[in-house]
Amino acid sequence: MEALLIEHGRVVDPVTGLDREMDVLLREGRVAAVAAPGKLAGAARRTIQAEGLIVAPGFIDMHVHLREPGQSHKETIVTGTAAAAAGGFTSVCAMPNTTPVNDSVEITRWMRARERGATVNLFPIAAATVASQGKELTDFAALKEAGVVAVSDDGKPILDDKLMHDALRRAAKLKIPVVQHAEDSRLTAGCSMNAGAASFRLGLHGMPNTAEANVVERDIALSRDTEGHLHVAHISTREALDAVRRAKKSGLRVTAEVTPHHFTLVDENIGEFDTNYKMNPPLRSAADRDALIQGIVDGTIDAIATDHAPHAFHEKQVEFERASFGITGLETALPIAITVLHHHFGLPLGRIVELLSSNPATIFNLEGRGTLAEGAHADVTIFDANRKWTFDVTQSRSKSRNTPFNGWIFTGRVVATIVAGEVVYEEG
């Protein structure tokens, strides 16, 4: 593997605190050196000119659905990781709601095998219970050994108190988090969007905020009892956010991620039944959206994750209530974060990099990632924070097209994505 020198970029590394023009030398899959511009001249034959660009530790998406095994008509590991690379993600963490459910060492290994053709690092999240049926815990220790970074029954929340308690306790011993999709499904049966004025107007049954908040409150209490690490997936309500804020203040091991769509869109954006705005948790009210922005600013929210959920045309272009939940998100996450959080709300770029790389690495214990410190993995995301461009879904690397952001004009674009010192995506 040939060395690669990234020259004259503005290196933003929340872990080392670096934010200035530097050259970065990558060699043998690692960051070999970070030095003042020109100091490393000639150290590598391959160079990338990064003048005017941000050079950041590779982004880590904590929450994606790659659909393999079993649902390859929606996405494959090849297409999903290609989309990840195009979105600046050097690592993705794949949820276990595949067919069959990833609750085993075998499926975890199958997903991680070289033949699957992943172009970025793939870290599976295994099911917390066998077949995600909420009855019996899986073998966390063996799964961790096989490369799993967390456990979750994403989409089928663990509602049973005892089971969640045991999951947190077992995970705590292994120092892995339990990721919970917080939804009291007893309150949301038959619902296809958020409960509010928009759902009334559209004549659709709505999911109340309490369906999320109640589960988060319960999980926090269990985290206190067990000292387990609770990671709240795709937080969407102000009540749940308040609960996480209080938990953090009292020193609990509770972390939370937010999706770009939840801090950007609201339920009213569904318009006349556009299923590209249908996901779970649903888009909430403007008050919730504003609270999420506040939570990003004040540090309550730790990470931005996409919940990339590709679906085929025939699964989305049906009656709203029958359409599958979920939207794609890998290629639009950075552009939305930069456009909305940085340019509109003035959030520093360093904080955005933290939300997309160093914090996810810490939460999932991905050692040597989320930083460009010497010796770290040579995973790098290079982006232009000021480039204006239009997202055209027909150019997407994903197999699916279910996004509400087609045609959006963004400021901020990924220029190159480097995994283990190799360029896996280059703009143009």
Add this chain to the structure above:
Amino acid sequence: MKPLHSLLGTDQLTTAQIESILALARHMDPRRAKQLLRGKRVVLLFYEPSTRTRTSFEFAAQALGATTTLIAASSSSVEKGESLIDTGRTVTALGADVIVMRHPNSGAPYLLSRYVPTSIVNAGDGMHQHPSQALLDALTITNHKKKLTGLRVVIVGDVFHSRVARSNAHLLSKFGAEIIFCGPPDLVPDVAALIAPGVTACHDLNAALRDADVVMSLRVQKERLAGRELGLEEYVEKYQINCERMKLARPDAILMHPGPIIRGSELTSEVADGPQSVVCEQVANGVKIRMAILATVMGASR
């Protein structure tokens, strides 16, 4: 005025479009109509059982000289798993000029209208809208009240599940009427008031009825009350419209109901058959308004 290609919801209509449909309907006589739609094919695509709306559209289409075909969900390929878009495309390829559609899912006609060029008339989609009902209600009201502006219209009952309530609220709001949704909190949530300007939500029927010009009663199904805090008995006590309560409204108030009526539930027989009731007139107006709607979306009204 913008020509109307499809009738999906009353919120999308301009007052000029509404007034034009009402004016046309006033001139429609089902027994001696001009054959404005001769040779046209009207497909009635019904995914949900319906007697009155379906018959009303059938008579309306036939009165104008169109041929009609009923596709009922139970007897067609939809049961074999064909998607709505594919069914719509098939019906269009067969030569349908208009698709009149009834569907249990809110928004279904909106989906279809994005994928087929054929005119679509929404004959009721889930809990969402029933625009032809709101138009026939407007026709009925204006027969008695001359204008909609400034009227106090009380819509009583299961507003939450009612597409009729939603379509009426949008339409009446456009003309500056005052609309009061009234019923128990479970069936009249506070957010209902945000549907359009001039709409309020109220849980006290006696207060709502005071000085009402129009009282619109909605069907209350026992199974919809199941699992809620309110039983049918208590509903009747608090929200049933009876002669006593009708006296709170203006003396010249009219009583409406989209049907089917459940006597003894949302209203008493005395009220349903009383002098203020215009329920049968609504049904008769239904054919006229649907003639006007079909002629309008087919561009045959001029």
